[in-house]
Amino acid sequence: MLPSTGAFSMQPLQFNDLLISFTSEFLPLWNDKGSSAQKAVGLWRPSTTSDALSSFYALGDIAVGHYRNINQGKIVAVVSDANKADGTALRPPVDYQRVWHDEGTGAHSNLSIWRPLAPQGYVTMGLVCGVGYDKPSRHAVRCVREDLVVTAQLGELIWNDKGSGCANDLSIWSITAPEAPVGEAYLAPGTFLGHGSYAKPGIEAYSLRLALTTHLSDLPSPPVLTGHEIPSLDENTATLHACELPWFCVKDPELSAVEQLQSSPTYRLERTDRYRLGGFGHNTGQTPQPFMWTASKGELGTNARALAFNTSIDLCKEWPAHPQAFELSFSAQLDRDFTHTQRSAKGWSHSSPLEIIIYVPPKKAVAAYLLHSEYCLLRQDGSQVSATVSYTNGDHVYMSESPDTEPLPQEATPREEAAQAEPDLQVTGHDLIDNALTP
Structure with a gap:
């Protein structure tokens, strides 16, 4: 029987100066229990607190269409800079823009969802949840230098707040990797994107790049x-x-x-x-x-x-x-x-x-x-x-x-x-x- 752990002592994958590893440990953030929303949703944050992932950062929070515990059952990518503190592969967001808050839903706890605003030359890979209605910390997520990613597509609808009683509309969507050229692999980050409407948005999405050695x-x-x-x-x-x-x-x-x-x-x-x-x-x-x-x-x-x-x-x-x-x-x-x-x-x-x-x-x-x-x-x-x-x-x-x-x-x-x-x-x-x- 293999040990149950969400931190893996694998050698990180590398593309240029970006290191990519994985975690299956998550911190619960929010679910819509108590609201009248027609669909279920659970929101989680990838954990990088283990020794093996101490230098890695999440690319955004995780949304799943159910209330079950996802620890040891889901895996997402986390990233680090091969050049440590002097590297340029990653940057914290310069600020956040609020996408939605749950006021009026009747959910058991409060939630706000924010879009990281990336510095020039960097891109946002996913949305981030605030504690209650507070803006998230700039250290909760990292933006990635734009030459290290490729443009991706939005995938399936994960959740919308229809029926929740909230005055603000929200739909959140998965990210799908585009077709890779020969000799490469493209990996969707496992995060989610969304906006204040039920229609599929035309917002930018990105996937990580890897060369097949x-x-x-x-x-x-x-x-x-x-x-x-x-x-x-x-x-x-x-x-x-x-x-x-x-x-x-x-x-x-x-x-x-x-x-x-x-x-x-x-x-x-x-x-x-x-x-x-x-x-x-x-x-x-x-x-x-x-x-x-x-x-x-x-x-x-x-x-x-x-x-x-x-x-x-x-x-x-x-x-x-x-x-x-x-x-x-x-x-x-x-x-x-x-x-x-x-x-x-x-x-x-x-x-x-x-x-x-x-x-x-x-x-x-x-x-x-x-x-x-x-x-x-x-x-x-x-x-x-x-x-x-x-x-x-x-x-x-x-x-x-x-x-x-x-x-x-x-x-x-x-x-x-x-x-x-x-x-x-x-x-x-x-x-x-x-x-x-x-x-």
């Missing part, structure tokens, strides 16, 4: 034929690439969100590359002879679909596909060089045949290789989430010829420079969208 290695060197025998591939020539994913991007089927933070605040999506033999031919005659092989390109199996279903990680487009399944609103998209989708994502939908036609010189042997990649998602303890995904890249065919002849011209593809030589080659796919290689 991807480590791309060089491709393995293509195998080299040393004789006229069918080659065996050396497993040691495999190369590893990896992308680090923050916990909120992964829907772990075996862990709750709080358990993810406690045991695996980051995940690692690994791609292992190695070459697979696509065809081998030995021409024992005295004249060039044609050889033809059929290989498979694209995804082998349907594990990419299973990965997207189990974890919401989609290897070929922006995710999540089902945002309601997540604790936090976010969007993310993997680097296209990492996912082999810089040309086309069609290979992720099905496997298709790839025909390789080649003329082999007399008394020579030629081998054709395709780059094969396997993707696996790992927790911090090394355990695997979902099944391994297999993909064969059909954009390039790597050729190797047995020695003792003059090398033939190589195809103008930078990653094929390591091939020993290339005989005449033609590659055709059975669909017209994927690229074909011709000599």
Whole structure:
């Protein structure tokens, strides 16, 4: 059993000079019990009093559409400056503007809601509650430098005061992260925004930014034929690439969100590359002879679909596909060089045949290789989430010829420079969208 705690000793996420951590500890502020409002609402303040979060600040208060205790059941982002006191990532608000107060509702306690007024060059991420009708402290929240955030959208209605008896109207709304470009993740702060009307407001909303850290290695060197025998591939020539994913991007089927933070605040999506033999031919005659092989390109199996279903990680487009399944609103998209989708994502939908036609010189042997990649998602303890995904890249065919002849011209593809030589080659796919290689 994992310990019950709302402060996590995880390494903070960092974007430029902004540090992002998380809390599941909250202080109750107000609920509308005693009013006649048609909906329920509870307002809470993220707590950063633990030692692990002593340098972090809330971005705004939290609103939920019920009266239940949210401690250990909800998670929101809190922020700090990587440069501590001398940093410029965060600033306190210069003042507050009152949005609403509950006078006339009959609620058991008084409440006022305020909009922080950000300094120039900074933005407000959420509204803040006052104690009674008093203005909040300037230290209750922080504003974020505008280059560290992106414009977001308002999401669903959380609460309005219809039926409460208050003379002032109020509606409050969640914030939804926009679609992230490749190589980035956008995270909604978990706060709320609102105004003095029941209509959806056109006010500015913002999400936090994060870069998905991807480590791309060089491709393995293509195998080299040393004789006229069918080659065996050396497993040691495999190369590893990896992308680090923050916990909120992964829907772990075996862990709750709080358990993810406690045991695996980051995940690692690994791609292992190695070459697979696509065809081998030995021409024992005295004249060039044609050889033809059929290989498979694209995804082998349907594990990419299973990965997207189990974890919401989609290897070929922006995710999540089902945002309601997540604790936090976010969007993310993997680097296209990492996912082999810089040309086309069609290979992720099905496997298709790839025909390789080649003329082999007399008394020579030629081998054709395709780059094969396997993707696996790992927790911090090394355990695997979902099944391994297999993909064969059909954009390039790597050729190797047995020695003792003059090398033939190589195809103008930078990653094929390591091939020993290339005989005449033609590659055709059975669909017209994927690229074909011709000599």
